[in-house]
Amino acid sequence: MITAALEPGGSRPLYEQLYLHIRLEISQGRLAAGERLPSKRALASHLKISVVTVEGAYQQLLAEGYIRSEPKRGFFVQPLEPVTPPPQADPAPSPPPLLSAPPLRYDFTTNAVDTAIFPFSTWAKLSREVLSRRDTALLDALPPQGAPELREAIVHHLYRFRGMRVEPEQIVVGAGSEYLTTLLTQLLGRSGGWAVEDPGYPKTARILASNGVEVCPVPLDGQGLQVDALAGSGARVVHVTPSHHFPMGTVMPMGRRAALLSWAEQRPDRYIIEDDYDSEFRFSGRPIPALQGLDRRERVVYLNTFAKSLAPSLRISYLVLPPHLAEEYGRRLLFYASTVPSFEQYTLARFMEGGHFERHIARARTRYRARKAHLMAAAGEAGLLGHGRILGADAGLHFLLQLDDPRPEAELAQLAAQAGVGVYPLSRYYRELPPAGQPPTLVMGYARLPAGDIAPACRQLAAAWGFAPLS
Amino acid sequence: MITAALEPGGSRPLYEQLYLHIRLEISQGRLAAGERLPSKRALASHLKISVVTVEGAYQQLLAEGYIRSEPKRGFFVQPLEPVTPPPQADPAPSPPPLLSAPPLRYDFTTNAVDTAIFPFSTWAKLSREVLSRRDTALLDALPPQGAPELREAIVHHLYRFRGMRVEPEQIVVGAGSEYLTTLLTQLLGRSGGWAVEDPGYPKTARILASNGVEVCPVPLDGQGLQVDALAGSGARVVHVTPSHHFPMGTVMPMGRRAALLSWAEQRPDRYIIEDDYDSEFRFSGRPIPALQGLDRRERVVYLNTFAKSLAPSLRISYLVLPPHLAEEYGRRLLFYASTVPSFEQYTLARFMEGGHFERHIARARTRYRARKAHLMAAAGEAGLLGHGRILGADAGLHFLLQLDDPRPEAELAQLAAQAGVGVYPLSRYYRELPPAGQPPTLVMGYARLPAGDIAPACRQLAAAWGFAPLS
Numbered sequence: 025m026i027t028a029a030l031e032p033g034g035s036r037p038l039y040e041q042l043y044l045h046i047r048l049e050i051s052q053g054r055l056a057a058g059e060r061l062p063s064k065r066a067l068a069s070h071l072k073i074s075v076v077t078v079e080g081a082y083q084q085l086l087a088e089g090y091i092r093s094e095p096k097r098g099f100f101v102q103p104l105e106p107v108t109p110p111p112q113a114d115p116a117p118s119p120p121p122l123l124s125a126p127p128l129r130y131d132f133t134t135n136a137v138d139t140a141i142f143p144f145s146t147w148a149k150l151s152r153e154v155l156s157r158r159d160t161a162l163l164d165a166l167p168p169q170g171a172p173e174l175r176e177a178i179v180h181h182l183y184r185f186r187g188m189r190v191e192p193e194q195i196v197v198g199a200g201s202e203y204l205t206t207l208l209t210q211l212l213g214r215s216g217g218w219a220v221e222d223p224g225y226p227k228t229a230r231i232l233a234s235n236g237v238e239v240c241p242v243p244l245d246g247q248g249l250q251v252d253a254l255a256g257s258g259a260r261v262v263h264v265t266p267s268h269h270f271p272m273g274t275v276m277p278m279g280r281r282a283a284l285l286s287w288a289e290q291r292p293d294r295y296i297i298e299d300d301y302d303s304e305f306r307f308s309g310r311p312i313p314a315l316q317g318l319d320r321r322e323r324v325v326y327l328n329t330f331a332k333s334l335a336p337s338l339r340i341s342y343l344v345l346p347p348h349l350a351e352e353y354g355r356r357l358l359f360y361a362s363t364v365p366s367f368e369q370y371t372l373a374r375f376m377e378g379g380h381f382e383r384h385i386a387r388a389r390t391r392y393r394a395r396k397a398h399l400m401a402a403a404g405e406a407g408l409l410g411h412g413r414i415l416g417a418d419a420g421l422h423f424l425l426q427l428d429d430p431r432p433e434a435e436l437a438q439l440a441a442q443a444g445v446g447v448y449p450l451s452r453y454y455r456e457l458p459p460a461g462q463p464p465t466l467v468m469g470y471a472r473l474p475a476g477d478i479a480p481a482c483r484q485l486a487a488a489w490g491f492a493p494l495s
Numbered sequence: 496m497i498t499a500a501l502e503p504g505g506s507r508p509l510y511e512q513l514y515l516h517i518r519l520e521i522s523q524g525r526l527a528a529g530e531r532l533p534s535k536r537a538l539a540s541h542l543k544i545s546v547v548t549v550e551g552a553y554q555q556l557l558a559e560g561y562i563r564s565e566p567k568r569g570f571f572v573q574p575l576e577p578v579t580p581p582p583q584a585d586p587a588p589s590p591p592p593l594l595s596a597p598p599l600r601y602d603f604t605t606n607a608v609d610t611a612i613f614p615f616s617t618w619a620k621l622s623r624e625v626l627s628r629r630d631t632a633l634l635d636a637l638p639p640q641g642a643p644e645l646r647e648a649i650v651h652h653l654y655r656f657r658g659m660r661v662e663p664e665q666i667v668v669g670a671g672s673e674y675l676t677t678l679l680t681q682l683l684g685r686s687g688g689w690a691v692e693d694p695g696y697p698k699t700a701r702i703l704a705s706n707g708v709e710v711c712p713v714p715l716d717g718q719g720l721q722v723d724a725l726a727g728s729g730a731r732v733v734h735v736t737p738s739h740h741f742p743m744g745t746v747m748p749m750g751r752r753a754a755l756l757s758w759a760e761q762r763p764d765r766y767i768i769e770d771d772y773d774s775e776f777r778f779s780g781r782p783i784p785a786l787q788g789l790d791r792r793e794r795v796v797y798l799n800t801f802a803k804s805l806a807p808s809l810r811i812s813y814l815v816l817p818p819h820l821a822e823e824y825g826r827r828l829l830f831y832a833s834t835v836p837s838f839e840q841y842t843l844a845r846f847m848e849g850g851h852f853e854r855h856i857a858r859a860r861t862r863y864r865a866r867k868a869h870l871m872a873a874a875g876e877a878g879l880l881g882h883g884r885i886l887g888a889d890a891g892l893h894f895l896l897q898l899d900d901p902r903p904e905a906e907l908a909q910l911a912a913q914a915g916v917g918v919y920p921l922s923r924y925y926r927e928l929p930p931a932g933q934p935p936t937l938v939m940g941y942a943r944l945p946a947g948d949i950a951p952a953c954r955q956l957a958a959a960w961g962f963a964p965l966s
Binding site: 338339365 | 748749
């Protein structure tokens with residue numbers, strides 16, 4: 025009979041002490057596989073404990089598979105396959121360090137927005153309203169394509185800002201453009217090549233490759249993606265940023281847009297993904313119509329994000345699918361639950377319905393325009409423009425500084441970094457080699473640089489590169 | 496000379512009227528490709544408007560690519576490729592209808608939790624604190640694997656509740672288990688087969704297939720996934736729910752767990768994905784150790800969600816990667832931004848740190864246990880248990896009702912639905928055919944059913960199936 029030394033009043037309950045004792049007996053082989061355990065009543069009487077204590081221990085052993093129960097026969101020890109010991113010679117590598125920010129005093133990164141512009145108190149107020157008015161409805165799952173009120177608000181915004189006429193049924197809200205790009209590989213199919221702009225946003229190619237898609241880099245000219253090269257690449261799908269190319273800043277003219285659409289119309293499985301990531305920030309003239317609005321044959325999937333127009337941490341982007349793809353999405357992918365919490369969806373819907381989003385964009389555009397003017401003036405005063413020029417500055421939150429300088433981009437960026445200024449070589453954004461003879465060019469984002477830092481950052485850059493300031 | 500009929504004081508600004516006029520002239524061919532536009536000054540004088548108005552119109556035309564500017568020569572009409580008209584014979588299909596709930600009076604769905612249990616006022620209070628204390632820090636992007644405080648809180652929880660000793664660097668927080676499963680196909684590779692339990696959670700197989708992974712269904716026996724059949728399937732990765740199989744309710748015993756780990760240890764590219772989706776809700780004995788805790792050779796990827804333990808709408812799940820995979824994640828996939836908004840991450844971290852999560856689970860477990868007992872009693876009184884039995888009810892938020900009845904499952908479910916009660920045939924969860932001779936079995940989730948509905952729902956079911964109530 026099992027004889028456990030149980031301690032009533034010990035730190036563990038009696039049933040657990042008994043469970044641990046029997047488990048040890050089994051794992052050390054003193055209770056062999058197939059052996060029958062005493063009945064609960066017999067063991068309780070033997071150990072002078074209650075039947076319910078023995079029952080607790082047996083239940084735990086049963087649940088963990090150390091014993092099995094056979095109806096009307098009792099409890100039997102289960103065979104236990106030994107767990108192989110870990111190999112001694114192959115210690116686990118240490119886990120990766122968390123990402124840390126580079127130690128730069130001034131950073132012209134393109135991967136940021138000025139969150140100081142964000143109307144935080146309005147957002148917080150609407151958040152509180154959502155919390156109290158929606159109450160536990162916040163806990164219910166949302167429709168897979170996103171909250172209906174948010175999709176309605178996006179539809180109205182697209183009509184007012186981009187002249188696009190779309191239906192809420194065409195919208196898919198998702199946790200960021202990266203997630204939605206992954207989803208698109210599933211909707212449009214991974215077969216055939218997917219073309220990306222070269223240079224372009226490097227993450228797009230990485231996401232596609234990580235999803236098993238063959239990536240075809242296609243070169244640009246002064247009007248954006250070269251449609252002839254696209255046709256020659258054999259690609260079936262193309263990802264483009266026609267409103268404001270990243271990072272060149274090119275705005276694709278109408279002729280090129282029409283040519284791109286013609287390319288897509290030539291085969292029923294060709295699609296264009298129009299990534300409109302910063303179209304909200306055009307600084308001259310009216311907004312340019314989206315490719316989506318010119319598309320008459322359902323070839324364009326429109327992708328936009330609130331990361332640039334509001335804040336990256338919100339993780340809300342959306343797709344506008346052409347009707348036949350929205351139908352296909354509903355048929356094949358609607359099993360995916362919405363990836364954005366209901367709380368953010370309802371708050372953003374209210375923010376848009378109340379006109380706060382449009383006011384925020386107008387205010388942000390004014391702020392960014394002033395900052396860009398300030399930066400250009402400071403670049404001139406620091407002597408930077410005596411050695412080069414600024415390109416692609418009509419829109420968006422970054423531009424290019426192209427220098428007439430014999431030193432390679434990497435060296436210029438390295439000198440800047442040593443002086444505590446982050447600027448980024450354009451060649452980083454190429455998958456193939458940059459065109460021969462292209463002057464050294466640096467990508468400069470200015471969304472996050474505080475106003476007071478602009479002039480010192482430019483002076484620091486000019487000093488790092490040995491340019492004399494204007495006197 | 497261009498002669499536009501401009502309306503000063505009209506609803507559109509003058510520059511826009513002029514822009515629209517010229518655009519029309521170009522698109523209708525009255526201004527031909529290559530033609531030079533009048534200088535801004537000349538046109539302004541001709542139309543008796545200011546130069547800045549003409550400039551606005553030209554800028555817009557330039558930006559949209561209708562004209563180009565040549566330095567010192569002026570503005571020229573660009574060739575415009577015609578946009579092909581839409582085909583007449585092939586009207587776009589109408590977009591899919593939004594999902595709607597089935598019109599059931601009582602629904603034993605497994606796809607819900609009782610959000611009434613959720614401590615909403617505590618959550619709302621913590622949310623407000625996060626809003627006011629974090630302020631604009633909420634807008635900054637988080638580390639890609641998730642907020643450090645949330646990962647710390649998860650580590651502590653796993654230690655206290657599951658006896659798992661893991662480091663925050665092994666955790667990847669993501670927007671739901673579906674998203675993380677997609678991510679795993681990228682981390683572990685799509686090659687080789689991925690085994691799923693059959694029967695099992697149907698979405699897992701759909702997600703894998705949608706990501707281009709070959710899905711190998713592997714049958715179960717009374718101890719869970721059959722490891723011999725797994726070995727025979729040729730699969731390289733297996734997705735399992737050992738704590739509480741979905742939908743059978745099986746708890747995988749220790750011997751089977753050890754055999755499964757042995758299978759994985761036989762080749763360095765084999766992995767086990769342990770989906771611990773509802774391990775918080777065990778109703779008897781102590782929690783069973785996770786496979787992850789038994790794994791000595793870094794073969795187990797642990798996946799859990801807050802969808803069952805808190806609310807589906809939060810969209811927060813997490814992975815625990817073995818150290819070498821955490822290192823590989825850092826090397827290959829760290830470019831993916833975190834998919835969960837910082838607001839939810841900070842609020843959940845506080846909720847866990849403050850002990851609210853553990854209290855909530857304890858409370859929820861008590862509530863669910865009582866509801867299950869209530870349901871079983873009601874099922875007995877309604878006469879359901881005179882015609883069958885309940886299986887897999889030791890844990891989790893659903894169980895099986897297996898009937899001794901000649902009618903097929905589908906017919907029984909159909910009769911129930913006609914009587915306004917949702918119960919779900921077990922055969923739905925099989926990819927292959929269910930074993931021959933398996934009695935009709937229905938999957939019944941009870942998390943969402945209000946207490947007052949339990950008895951009437953059971954009576955309704957018994958009546959629908961023609962069973963007499965106990966008198």
